[in-house]
Amino acid sequence: MDAEAIRMLAAGLAMGLGAIGPGIGIGIIGYGAMQALGRNPEARGPIMTNMILAIAFAEAIGIYALIVAILIAGKILG
Amino acid sequence: MPKRRYLGFSLPVLVGIIVVILALGLISLLSGALGRSFFGDIGLPGWLSVPQPHPELPADVVFHLLGFPITNSIIAAWLSIIILVGISYAVTRRLKLIPTRLQSLLEATLGWLLSFCQEVAGEKNGRRFFPVVATIFLFVLTNAWLGLVPGFGSILITNAEGETVHLLRGANTDINLPLALALISFIFVEYWGISSLGGLRYLRKFANVGRFFRGIGQLLRGRLRAGLTGIFNGAIDVFVGVLETLSELIRIVSFTFRLFGNMTAGEILLLIVAFLAPWILALPFYGLELLVGFVQALIFAGLTLVFATIAVTHHAAETA
Numbered sequence: 001m002d003a004e005a006i007r008m009l010a011a012g013l014a015m016g017l018g019a020i021g022p023g024i025g026i027g028i029i030g031y032g033a034m035q036a037l038g039r040n041p042e043a044r045g046p047i048m049t050n051m052i053l054a055i056a057f058a059e060a061i062g063i064y065a066l067i068v069a070i071l072i073a074g075k076i077l078g
Numbered sequence: 079m080p081k082r083r084y085l086g087f088s089l090p091v092l093v094g095i096i097v098v099i100l101a102l103g104l105i106s107l108l109s110g111a112l113g114r115s116f117f118g119d120i121g122l123p124g125w126l127s128v129p130q131p132h133p134e135l136p137a138d139v140v141f142h143l144l145g146f147p148i149t150n151s152i153i154a155a156w157l158s159i160i161i162l163v164g165i166s167y168a169v170t171r172r173l174k175l176i177p178t179r180l181q182s183l184l185e186a187t188l189g190w191l192l193s194f195c196q197e198v199a200g201e202k203n204g205r206r207f208f209p210v211v212a213t214i215f216l217f218v219l220t221n222a223w224l225g226l227v228p229g230f231g232s233i234l235i236t237n238a239e240g241e242t243v244h245l246l247r248g249a250n251t252d253i254n255l256p257l258a259l260a261l262i263s264f265i266f267v268e269y270w271g272i273s274s275l276g277g278l279r280y281l282r283k284f285a286n287v288g289r290f291f292r293g294i295g296q297l298l299r300g301r302l303r304a305g306l307t308g309i310f311n312g313a314i315d316v317f318v319g320v321l322e323t324l325s326e327l328i329r330i331v332s333f334t335f336r337l338f339g340n341m342t343a344g345e346i347l348l349l350i351v352a353f354l355a356p357w358i359l360a361l362p363f364y365g366l367e368l369l370v371g372f373v374q375a376l377i378f379a380g381l382t383l384v385f386a387t388i389a390v391t392h393h394a395a396e397t398a
Contacts, residue, residue, distance in 0.1 A: 049198070053384065056377040060332055063339030070342070074135065 011073035018065020025058040099358065106357030113355075128356045131349035135342070137252040138243035140235060150244050151252035154230065158220040158249060191215060191379075198380070199387045207386050210266050214259060215379035221249040222341060222371025226364060231349070250341035250374075253334065260333035263382040264326070271389035280389070284323045286315040329385065333378065340374045 033051040037044060071077040084092045107113045110128065137149035169181045177185060191212045196204030224230070225248025233245040249255050271280045282288070293308020344367045351360045 045197075049380075052373070052377070053380060056336065056373075056381065060336040060339075063336055063343070066343055067335055067339050070135070070346075076135065 007072060007075070007078070010078070011069045014072060015065055015069035018068070019062050022058045022062035022065075025061075026055050029054045029058060103358040106359050107355050109357075110355040110359075111353055128353045131346075131353050135253075137247060138237070138241070139239075140237050140243060140245065149252060150247040151249045151255065154224060154246050155221060155249035155255060157246070158217065158224050161224070162216060162220055187216075188212065194380075195383060198383050203387065203390060207270065207383055210262075211379045211383050211386075214263065214382060215375050218250065218259065218337065218378050219372060219375035221255070222375060223368065224248070225250070225341070225345065226348075226367055226371075231345070248341060248345055250337055251345050253338045256334045256337040256341075257330075259337070259378065260330045263333060263378075263385075264330050267382065267386045267389050268326075270386050274390035284319050284326075286319040287312065289315050333381070337374055337378055340370055344370050 029051060033047055036047050040047075068077070081088055087095065108117060111130075137151040139147040140150050140153060141148055165180070165184065169178075169184050173181065192204070192208050195208045195211055198204070199207055230246045230248060231244055234242050235245045236242050268280075274280075289308055290312025293305050293310070293312045295305075296308055297305025299305075348360070348363055348367060351363045
């Protein structure tokens with residue numbers, strides 16, 4: 001396998017595998033927020049604010065994987 | 079009986095508008111790369127097709143000023159500074175009791191930001207954190223939305239070395255700007271913590287060696303059991319202190335890459351969608367980019383606010 005092929009494979013794997021965790025995490029956060037909202041619709045403000053905050057943390061991990069994929073595919077890394 | 083109006087138009091006009099939009103969408107699909115790979119070259123005019131994008135991460139240098147290379151993202155950042163300062167100056171030059179439209183827009187924005195700060199941080203601290211947090215929010219938002227205006231990424235200019243580079247590029251896509259904002263946010267959070275709690279007490283969060291040394295002291299004085307528990311708990315405290323320090327520093331990296339990654343990924347997405355299906359079919363992605371810009375600005379400012387609030391609240395259990 002030559003270097004180009006492995007580079008393509010590495011970029012794809014980096015992004016693909018790196019998106020599993022954040023995807024599931026954001027789903028779980030949304031599930032918790034929906035449950036909380038269903039129990040107490042009046043607390044919509046704090047629930048939404050904290051949900052957005054938690055989603056930002058989880059999404060940042062996915063962005064790190066994207067950065068690595070871009071660096072590998074753009075020949076800046078490896 | 080008045081005729082039924084749909085969205086303000088009568089039915090034939092609405093049908094006509096939808097047909098025109100669908101036709102433009104079809105032309106846009108055919109002229110892009112997707113259409114060309116399905117249907118081949120059917121002879122659409124050359125100005126309808128978009129060249130293949132070559133996204134590159136470091137920003138291109140446009141000219142040199144006093145020995146500093148000025149990149150196209152710096153020019154875009156200057157443009158958003160000019161816009162923000164210009165609007166603020168024009169509005170506050172003559173404040174009226176019954177506000178003009180621009181003044182009420184600015185008042186609504188700042189009022190919403192102030193209530194957001196006070197909701198998260200409490201009243202006094204909210205007002206105290208408001209200037210920096212609001213500045214970060216407005217600057218990131220203006221940079222993000224300005225990058226969507228036509229002209230960004232399409233105006234070409236020949237720089238001093240003779241290369242053809244883009245004149246303007248979204249300022250958040252250069253990694254230096256998110257890094258600078260993350261450093262500013264870090265410095266301000268530490269400053270607020272130190273000025274609220276007092277220097278030594280705040281820094282003790284990171285180097286919590288009190289209990290450890292007290293444990294050693296008790297051991298030397300002969301109280302074995304108290305000494306050993308002191309040393310054990312003290313060791314845990316020191317370890318937690320190291321973790322806190324690391325998490326403060328990792329926060330800088332995390333802020334930087336969150337903003338940079340979202341903005342760069344958005345820019346590359348827009349370039350590729352414009353290449354695949356230009357014109358009408360790229361519009362939903364512009365809407366997505368508007369939303370992402372707003373959310374990322376809110377996240378950056380909001381996280382700064384949350385970490386500042388954590389930094390100024392007193393430690394719940396200092397000596398268990």
